[in-house]
Amino acid sequence: MRTLAMALAALATPALAQVPLLSPAERDVRDRIIAAAQADARGYRIIEDLTTEIGPRLAGSPAEARARDWAVARLRAEGFGEVRVEPFSIIYWGRLKERASVQGRFTQPLMVAAIGGSPSTPAGGLTAEVVRFTHMDELRAADPATVRGKIVFIDEVMVPSGNGVTYGATVAKRRACAPVAAEKGAAACLVRSAGTSNRWPHVGQGARGAAAAIPKAVIANADAAQLTRLMARGPVTLNLDLQTESTPNAPSGNVIAEIRGTEKPDEIVLVACHLDSWDNSVGALDDAFGCGVTTAAARIATEVAGPPKRTIRVVWFGAEEVGILGGIAYAERHKADLPKHIIASQSDSGGAPAFALETGVGDPASPAVQAMVEALRPLSIVRAGNAGTGGPDIGPMRAQGVPVFDLEQDVSAYFSIHHTGDDTLEQVDPASVRCNSAAYALMIWRAAWTDADFRAKPVAR
């Protein structure tokens, strides 16, 4: 029986593989999309122009507001029929000054950056002894008497990983430190930079709320190692001077551009990036790259395949960096429409060429998914699993059932650039922009020109 089953399987597999999932006409469209993407300059131009003409664009800042106006004008100029801003309010937070200096016989400055949301220290800084932990669990287990009045230093190191799993693990301390340290009576939190940059502090958002309201900063990787070496020579007292500002009702917003569907305009194929960046760079990879890629992809698909059946919606989310506030605002505002969202996918993992398709769909083996995989195959994009997230701003809508797709990228190099001063246009490879524009264009095409249902659960086959 076993042998017979195996023989049948052996017969079945080549037979299945011979079923053409894309028709000859569709293969022609696919090839023309790839060719058009390879000749496209729009994606890179959007990245160059956004980063050059706006520069850094911190959530809630005047620069982010200028970026929204810029985006509306640019998306109209790129030929999107409907372009609008969906505004929302956020708490704006900005850094004014950040300085750390070792006191006593080894006096020297260390490179730090305030964590998003950090309150100010008293003017002139707070001065306290440093107490070191190598990870959060050590702090959680610590006797409050050893921590009270001190600067807690979480010295957990991130090693590079191609899929970013070590980033997720080690960045958690940036949010976790302050609430735990504050409860034990600590004066401040200092956490080793996530990411692998040597000297740029890896900036980012911290936990919000009264329970996390102690001064908190990241310290550059080299400076964390320096501090650890100094502590090996005896107790270290640090002066930590963080001056920050905050505004309760600052404007942000999502910029939305559409190519309306001809047959089912209320059905939405959503591709996205985020418009805001951190304040220490122009955010070329994070995430102007995603805006260039997904916007060019929507245009390329339409120019090759004609008007789509369903509506293609490109969203440039606001205020992603400070807590995916754009994604949350979108899911709230569009709650009633989310069942009509066919797929959603955000490009926000750096600038490497996509190499795998991870789905987050009802039936990962459906013919519609298989056809998408076949469409992507000429780009050397392989099939991964069905645990996709869709990207940070997609999370809130995915939680409400929207099917998602991830085009996975190698992030080995990304986390030495991400959230640092080094995230400049020099990091963007135009060839990679074209590759990923092709991949997104193919994904959009397989979703917006078909009746595919990525939500449906598997049927018995």
Added chain:
Amino acid sequence: MRTLAMALAALATPALAQVPLLSPAERDVRDRIIAAAQADARGYRIIEDLTTEIGPRLAGSPAEARARDWAVARLRAEGFGEVRVEPFSIIYWGRLKERASVQGRFTQPLMVAAIGGSPSTPAGGLTAEVVRFTHMDELRAADPATVRGKIVFIDEVMVPSGNGVTYGATVAKRRACAPVAAEKGAAACLVRSAGTSNRWPHVGQGARGAAAAIPKAVIANADAAQLTRLMARGPVTLNLDLQTESTPNAPSGNVIAEIRGTEKPDEIVLVACHLDSWDNSVGALDDAFGCGVTTAAARIATEVAGPPKRTIRVVWFGAEEVGILGGIAYAERHKADLPKHIIASQSDSGGAPAFALETGVGDPASPAVQAMVEALRPLSIVRAGNAGTGGPDIGPMRAQGVPVFDLEQDVSAYFSIHHTGDDTLEQVDPASVRCNSAAYALMIWRAAWTDADFRAKPVAR
């Protein structure tokens, strides 16, 4: 005749090669020096301890003074019989604030650093239009009317070069810009960073004197490219805010440690590094590396070969970065002794393993030089030419006839680190410290345990 000459040459070469330039006993010393260096941890420990315990040590600052005290104690602890400071005074200069921001519709910050010696701008900065040149000759040829009242921007790019020749060519503008721009009535000078760092401004010293006394700054490579893209979109006005301080009589000094010669104590074999660093990093490669290497080398040679005939003098120069002031002070103070300086060599070219010996001697083919080349051969160090400089602080004594040796290093990677915030202990490869300690120990041995005269001109051979 030609054929006969060639045949004779063919005979002569192997014959020459068979002359043993090092005796069996000397080969044994050589091998033991290399083995001792490969097992040595002192070089790296000096680098680690100096950079950790002092941190940045700008010329003339309290940190450089602490570094001198540290160096005296450390060199004594390392077993040098005589250790002293030769003090001198310098003009101290330090940065207090440096900020540049594009004005108008593309408003954004750019990353700049004041050039050493720059005066302050008025409080709040000076605001002027930028006028761009791609190299100094364009500025020199410019009509003063096009420059008057403006911020001159020299956008000359350095490409990497293994031997550093492009650094020398492109760093010249840092000194050259202000005098030329000031004479034409410019408001300020902004020069693209030398070196290849993307976002760290490459700091450094500018020209001194009244003719160069306009505000002057370097702009990071990425920001220079950004400024050029902005200028392609229309005239750019910049606010440049540099606040600096200066003190006329600040202390500096050279730290000198000796192992006295037994037979000819007045003859000096000098190896060197510099103790000061720029203020944006701990100067691990520039030049703690050189201090660790040359100091360990002197100890290793002595421990293997016993007391030297001639005196080994290790000099940790002060105030190199701000104009080789330590080297100038040394040559002045020791003018009368310089004829007794057998050789001088400074390690100050980054952290790569030495690969070639470039001499600056009277007779580059002398048996003494050939013996030194043979000593270095097991380290894969090849013979280069006779245009050696000895290193920056050696220049003033070389000008007075002191023979010099350079152990050349590949600098392809160095100029992305040099004078930037990235020059931290992480850049130091302990294996390279050991390699170069071996090379310097062999050089010292061939100079201090022999009667070699590297000054003598060739005799007819």
